Amino acid sequence: MSAPMLLEVKDLRVNFKVYGGLLTVLDGVDFYVTSGERVGMVGETGCGKTTTMKAMLRILPVPPGQVASGQVVFQGEDVLKMSQRALHRVRGRGMSMIFQDPTAALNPVFSVGQQLGSAIQYSGFDGRASGRQVRQAALAALREVALADPDRLLNSYPIQLSGGMRQRVCIAMALATRPNLLIADEPGTSLDVTIQDQILRLLHNLVVEKQTSVILITHTLGVVREMTDRVYVMYAGTMVESAPTRALFAQPMHPYTRALMQSVPRLSGGGMAEGIPGRIPDYLNPPPGCRFHPRCPSVMDICRQQKPPGYAAGDGHQVACFLYKEQDGSNPGVR
Amino acid sequence: MAQPTTSWGAAADLRHYRELERSSRRENFGRAWYKFSRNPLSVAGLVIVAVVVLLALLAPYVTPYPKHAGPFTDFANAKLPPSWKYLFGTDTIGRDILTRVIFGFQDALVMGIVVLALVVPPGVLLGLVAGYFHGTWIDTVIMRITDIFLAVPPLVLALAIASVLVPNLMNSMMAVSLMWWPWYTRLVFGLTTQLRNEYFVKSAETMGASTAHILFKEILPNCVSPIFTKMSLDMGWVILIGSSLSFVGLGTQPPKPGLGTMVADGAKYLPDLWWIPVFPALGIVVIVLGFNLLGDGLRDLLAAEEV
Amino acid sequence: MQLASFILHRAIHSIFVLLGLSVVIFVISRVLPGDPARMAVGARAPQWVVDNLREQMHLNDSLPVQYANWLVDAVHGQFGISLNTRRDVSQDIQEFFPATLELALYAGVLMGAMGIVLGTISAQHKDKMIDNLVRILSYLGVVTPAFVFAIIFMLIFGYALHLLPTLGRLSEGLTRPPAITGLVTVDALLAGDPRAFWDAFLHLSMPAVALAMGGIAQEARITRSTMSDNLTKDYIAAERALGIPERVIMSKFLLKPSLIPTISILGLDFAATLSNAFLVELIFNWPGLSRYGINAMLKKDLNAIAAVVLVFGVVFIVVNILVDLVVAQLDPRIRLGAGRSE
Numbered sequence: 001m002s003a004p005m006l007l008e009v010k011d012l013r014v015n016f017k018v019y020g021g022l023l024t025v026l027d028g029v030d031f032y033v034t035s036g037e038r039v040g041m042v043g044e045t046g047c048g049k050t051t052t053m054k055a056m057l058r059i060l061p062v063p064p065g066q067v068a069s070g071q072v073v074f075q076g077e078d079v080l081k082m083s084q085r086a087l088h089r090v091r092g093r094g095m096s097m098i099f100q101d102p103t104a105a106l107n108p109v110f111s112v113g114q115q116l117g118s119a120i121q122y123s124g125f126d127g128r129a130s131g132r133q134v135r136q137a138a139l140a141a142l143r144e145v146a147l148a149d150p151d152r153l154l155n156s157y158p159i160q161l162s163g164g165m166r167q168r169v170c171i172a173m174a175l176a177t178r179p180n181l182l183i184a185d186e187p188g189t190s191l192d193v194t195i196q197d198q199i200l201r202l203l204h205n206l207v208v209e210k211q212t213s214v215i216l217i218t219h220t221l222g223v224v225r226e227m228t229d230r231v232y233v234m235y236a237g238t239m240v241e242s243a244p245t246r247a248l249f250a251q252p253m254h255p256y257t258r259a260l261m262q263s264v265p266r267l268s269g270g271g272m273a274e275g276i277p278g279r280i281p282d283y284l285n286p287p288p289g290c291r292f293h294p295r296c297p298s299v300m301d302i303c304r305q306q307k308p309p310g311y312a313a314g315d316g317h318q319v320a321c322f323l324y325k326e327q328d329g330s331n332p333g334v335r
Numbered sequence: 336m337a338q339p340t341t342s343w344g345a346a347a348d349l350r351h352y353r354e355l356e357r358s359s360r361r362e363n364f365g366r367a368w369y370k371f372s373r374n375p376l377s378v379a380g381l382v383i384v385a386v387v388v389l390l391a392l393l394a395p396y397v398t399p400y401p402k403h404a405g406p407f408t409d410f411a412n413a414k415l416p417p418s419w420k421y422l423f424g425t426d427t428i429g430r431d432i433l434t435r436v437i438f439g440f441q442d443a444l445v446m447g448i449v450v451l452a453l454v455v456p457p458g459v460l461l462g463l464v465a466g467y468f469h470g471t472w473i474d475t476v477i478m479r480i481t482d483i484f485l486a487v488p489p490l491v492l493a494l495a496i497a498s499v500l501v502p503n504l505m506n507s508m509m510a511v512s513l514m515w516w517p518w519y520t521r522l523v524f525g526l527t528t529q530l531r532n533e534y535f536v537k538s539a540e541t542m543g544a545s546t547a548h549i550l551f552k553e554i555l556p557n558c559v560s561p562i563f564t565k566m567s568l569d570m571g572w573v574i575l576i577g578s579s580l581s582f583v584g585l586g587t588q589p590p591k592p593g594l595g596t597m598v599a600d601g602a603k604y605l606p607d608l609w610w611i612p613v614f615p616a617l618g619i620v621v622i623v624l625g626f627n628l629l630g631d632g633l634r635d636l637l638a639a640e641e642v
Numbered sequence: 643m644q645l646a647s648f649i650l651h652r653a654i655h656s657i658f659v660l661l662g663l664s665v666v667i668f669v670i671s672r673v674l675p676g677d678p679a680r681m682a683v684g685a686r687a688p689q690w691v692v693d694n695l696r697e698q699m700h701l702n703d704s705l706p707v708q709y710a711n712w713l714v715d716a717v718h719g720q721f722g723i724s725l726n727t728r729r730d731v732s733q734d735i736q737e738f739f740p741a742t743l744e745l746a747l748y749a750g751v752l753m754g755a756m757g758i759v760l761g762t763i764s765a766q767h768k769d770k771m772i773d774n775l776v777r778i779l780s781y782l783g784v785v786t787p788a789f790v791f792a793i794i795f796m797l798i799f800g801y802a803l804h805l806l807p808t809l810g811r812l813s814e815g816l817t818r819p820p821a822i823t824g825l826v827t828v829d830a831l832l833a834g835d836p837r838a839f840w841d842a843f844l845h846l847s848m849p850a851v852a853l854a855m856g857g858i859a860q861e862a863r864i865t866r867s868t869m870s871d872n873l874t875k876d877y878i879a880a881e882r883a884l885g886i887p888e889r890v891i892m893s894k895f896l897l898k899p900s901l902i903p904t905i906s907i908l909g910l911d912f913a914a915t916l917s918n919a920f921l922v923e924l925i926f927n928w929p930g931l932s933r934y935g936i937n938a939m940l941k942k943d944l945n946a947i948a949a950v951v952l953v954f955g956v957v958f959i960v961v962n963i964l965v966d967l968v969v970a971q972l973d974p975r976i977r978l979g980a981g982r983s984e
Contacts, residue, residue: 059879063769084888092885099883104876109899109973115881118895123885157974173884482655483662487955490917491935495951498939499670575787582789582921583936602793602925606801616790623785 003034005073006181006213007056007095012070014048014055016283017063023283025051027237027291029070030310033181038207038214040228040245042221042260046280048237049217050100053183057091075180092123096179100186102166106158113138113154116173123177141176142169145202164195168202175206181213189218200227221264225249230316233257236281236291239310243317253319255296290322298323370636377632383625391440403430404438406590417610424610426601432610435592436618442587443594443622446508446577447570453512458519459562463550465520466527478524481517489514490579497585504593507586511576515569522565526558560637567633571626578619594619648970649963656959663955664716667948668709716952722945726937731949734934739953741811742919742930744825748850749857749915754908756854757861758901764862765869765900766892776862783859788918792852792925799848809927811845849926853918857911861904869900902973909965913958 014026026048033039041049054060056072056079072079074094079087099105107115116138121129124137135154142150145168158166167188174182187203188196204227207214216228224231224245231248233241233256241254252258259276278295281287287294293303302322310318311325372378395401399422409429417424423432465477484492497510530536531554539553578595580586587593594615601612703711715721721731764776799806811826818826819833827846830839872878873896881891916932923933931950938946970976 054879057883059882061874061879088885088887091883095883096885097880097883099876099880101876105880107877107881107895107899108975109902110895111974115895118881118886118890119884122887122890159975170880173880177885479658479662482659483666486659486663486959487951488913488917488958490914490920491951491954494920494936494939495667495947496670498942498947499944571785575785579787579789579918579921583924584940598789598793605793606797609797612793616787616793620782620786620790623787624782627781627785 003036005032006035006037006075007033008071008073009052009056010071010073012052012055012072013068014051014060014065014070015068016065018284021284024286025237025283026055026070027286027307029234029237030239031232031242033213033215035180036211036213037230038216038228040224040231041215041217041234042219042224042231043234044219044280047234049234050185052234053097053185053215053217056183057095057097058087092119092177093179095181095183096174096177097183098170098174098185098187101190102163102170103158103190105170106166108158111155111157112142112161112169116141116154116169116176119173120176137176141172144175144206145169145172147172163191164199167191167195167199171199171203171206175210175212178210179212181215182207183215183217185217186219187216189220203227221249221260233260236286237283238291238307238320239318240292240320241318242310244315247314247317251314251317253313253317253324254321255298255323256292259297290320367636371632374632374635376628377635380625380628380630380632383621384629387440387622387625388444390437391444394438394441398431398434398437400431400434401438403434404592414608423614424608426597426611427604427608432597432614435597436594436615439587439592439594439597439615439618440622442504442591443574443577443619446504446511446586447573447626449508450512450515450573450577451566451569453508454516455519455562455566458516459523459555459558461516462520462523463527463554463558466524467531467546467550467554469524469528469531477520481520481524484514484517485521487514490576493576493580494583494585497580502585502588504587507577507580510585511573511580515573518569519562519565522561523558526561527554530554530557564630564634564637567626568630571623571630574626575619575623645967648967652963652966656963659959660952660955664713664952665709667951668712670948672705672708672944712948716949721949724938724943724946726941726943726946731945734946735931735949735953738929738931738934740823740825741928742916742923742932744827745846745850745853745919745923745928745930746912746915747825748846749853750908750912752850752854753857753861753911753915754905757858758865758904760858760862761865761904762869762897762900764866765873768870773866776866780859780862780866783855784863786855787921788853788856789921789925791855792849792922795848795852796925806848807841807845811842811929849922849928852926853915853922856918857908857915860907860911864907865900865904868903869896872896872900898972902969905965905972906969909962912961912965916954916958 009029009031012026012029013024016023016025029048029052031039031041043049051060051065055065055067056074058079060067067080070080074090077086079090082090106112113135117134120137120141121134124134138154139150142153147153147165147168153161153165153169158169161169167190171187174184184203188199191199200223203214206212214228216224218224228245230244231242232239233248233254235256241248241252241257243253248257249261252261256276259274262274263276276295281291281294287304289305290296290303290308293299296303300322306322308320308322308325310320313319313324371381390397394404398404407428407430409425411429412421412425413427413429415421415425421431421433423436425431426435461477461481465474465481468474487495492514493507493510496513497507500506500510536549536553539549544553577586578593578598581593581595582599584596584599587596589596597615598612598619601608601615604611719732721735723729724731724734727734760776760780764773767773795806817838819829819835819838823829823832826842827839830836830842878891878896881895882888886895919930920932920936922928923930924936927933931953935947935950935954937943938950
């Protein structure tokens, strides 16, 4: 590995305490991001992508949610064990997040200027900045995301903005704090496709320009293909496959990944796209062994009993599936 | 699925369907009870209300001195503090306070039931009509009238109305009813204006359903939960207002026991004969508490079901 | 400009409501069987006196004419003569209203401040000891009628502990400060008389707290539930993720949206307070408009009843307008809802 390690998540397990018992939402999540990398995270709704990100920033709703075990090592330190003060510095300046639903992510009773300004003031200037400095920075941030009339925008309220504008404001806020790592949670999915396209292009340009590392969460394979260097495929709270983007699309290995690729409808060639039979597991009583086994076309006996570790399968390509056990000469789980 | 061709087959099908309905309703009820019973406070509310109702119903049989609920004097035993003989003590003319409090429950419950029975049907009806015809003159007229009645603090209006009439239980119930109905109209108005844009209402309209059908068979069933919750909470509030009215002398008249009246009469004798106002006051608190807990439990239950 | 049009709109609406209310009151006051003129002069007055008075009181005219006359008089502040005090009802109102206003104001401030503070504490320490304690107390506060609190306070603080005075506004022997506002505490401060102020304040404390209990409990409950709901909202998580410090989030970004339902309810609770003032004033012998009103009601003093109900109606409407204004200030969604570009 040539680039320095920015973020390393090791065996993260998160539970949600609900009425009937414990939901084991994250069942040992491992991944990493190096400096300047653009990492994609793909998976169905409900597989735990957002939960992982929230756990990393320690913004999970803590009464029902609890981090059972694991480490989130950011720039050498474990975020989960940090003091409030250190955590505070990581949030915003270290890692920053663009939420999935921009309408819900903006406080409805405060103006854009007040929210953006607060973010800039506390993360950008450490709480010590003049009103003018903050305002200049806020205006600059809004211009960066190609929003017209930033002056008026600063005094506007979220309810006055369109969906696309709200998304851009959220991006502006996340970038205004100059994070080393930007987490984009399904950007643009709540908007119509043409606007989503604009948003994604904007994001792409900004990321390239600022050389920020990115975790791009999405359930759209096309986006991943265009905008990431490396991809993780997630299913039911664990990583099932990871590879450099081109390699993943050239040779998807995990049965789930294969099924995902097949379920994308193609414009050329005939036939309907095939969905994946079955449903995501019940986290209250998850299936033993490999969590995908009830839906897997290549299921074997061992799959029902043990959870497969990650096996190396080529240059940077990892698969968590017993099908690839023989191919892997080295110890499992080594990256 | 093959359609039964004989009439016997059709009847069996229908019976089967009814069985399913009944058993699913039983299942729903079972599930609802399970959820309800998880919250000890709600169960406590249910128990309190049940006890109060039972006591009120069986008052002549369970109270130690049922005669004391009427015209009765026993000056030899007057002004006695609580003791084993008179658990809540006696009042200034020798009547057992425990007995009178339990009998007082009767009037309190009657007030709650009668007022709600009088208020809910017209209030809900007006709300449905106003909400469905929102934007027309019907709506404006109804809601303005509602606003008028809501413009005055509730008790003030009730007092004013009750005061011009002969003071007795019946008239105080009328007074409270007159100021209570707007709350239901407002509630149902808000619900109806939201619901009338829902697809199931629109589709009923395009199918040519009559207004009455839409109001009562489409919209109203969706309002039942909030209305019901409000009713159970209101029982407590109506009783509270009723006791406030009788506190002033406008409710149940002596010698019949009214909880508010007893507090008012006894207030003069504070602090020496403290038991005379305190126990009836506690009685009021207990009833209102019970209905409140019960109502909250129902609200949690019904709200959760919607998720 | 939106503000001006809002106020204008509400004012017109209120006038209609008040008119309607006046009709209702008038109808009620004329429903009573019996002859108001006869009641005014007593049973022993000769019939011609009664007949003359009937003429004077326009009692022989048709009802709508009577209503018109009454309304015109009312707008001028003339509500007729009180049967009880035998003087102008408007004079009575002038004398007794400030006392009730003072009581209601103190109670209102208590409700708002204590309610919000308790609710906030409760929400921030959710499910811990203090939260449970506040919740239980709030519950009891809501179900207990104000007059019960009044009696309990009187027993404990007045008689058992002799801490607070129980009757009236000012102790005997103290002269009342010159009435500028009519509120004894304020007048005492304005007149530079700290002893009178303190004394009046002590007299106020029990009735005001008894009145406020229900409201405090209600505000605390609503604040708590709104705050704990808002705590789980995405925008709070987003603000945290951006590195905004926790204390700023709690005191600013969480507080403002959470206050909105509370303040909306404050208007209704104030109405309840005005209602309950009736009973509390009786118990503490507070010389206020409510006590005057109750006496009027018990003695069937029609003019006084009508006037009192109208006064309370006006006060309530004004308070509601104020509350709506504050809420509109706080919540841009209400102010600007029409300007959405989506």
